[in-house]
Amino acid sequence: MDKTENASANMEVSEAGGSGQNSVKEHGLQMWQTVKEAVNKEGFICSPAFMRLPSKRHYPDYYQVIHHPICLDDIKKKLEDGLYNSLEAVKLDFELCFNNAKDYNMKNSLIWKDAKFLHKQILKEYAKLTGRKDSAVNGKNIDDDGDDKG
Secondary structure, three states, rough: HHHHHHHHHHHHHHOOOOOOOOHHEEEEEEHHHHHHEEEEEOOOHHHHOOOOOOOOOOOOOOHOOOOOOOOOOHHHHHOOOOOOOOOHHHHHHHHHHHHHHHOOOOOHHHHHHHHHHHHHHHHHHHHHHOOOOOOOEEEEEEEOOOOOEE
16 A cells, blocks of 8 residues: 555545544534434433533532533533544543433433433444444443443
8 A cells, every 4th residue: 555545544534433633523513413402202302401510509419419510511612622532532421411410310300311311312323423332331331221230
């Protein structure tokens, strides 16, 4: 393979989801948009409760229970500022966001169910973008219903 063919091959890898910073930003924003527009089986958009962090005044205990708060707006800003080095790092922040919601809220509450649903959407989108089926999440497995196992 000569230099021209090698450069062309590297460009294809980068454009197809390689490790370039633009690729991480572009694919990360695609993941963010998927979450923002995700509609549950009842026909409701699930993302509004996750766009911003809970009010410290109204939910002071949230910040005692949740040690690493993050919301969808935070993730979008980090993406726009180019602060992620990999798509996996983006996925981990989405997982943190949804795991925080599941940890703080009562199991099977509406927000808990929305977090579970959005978590599944992120895993599907990540698998689509990377070609990896990643059911292990921070050492836990997600079954077909999205419940944490492990």
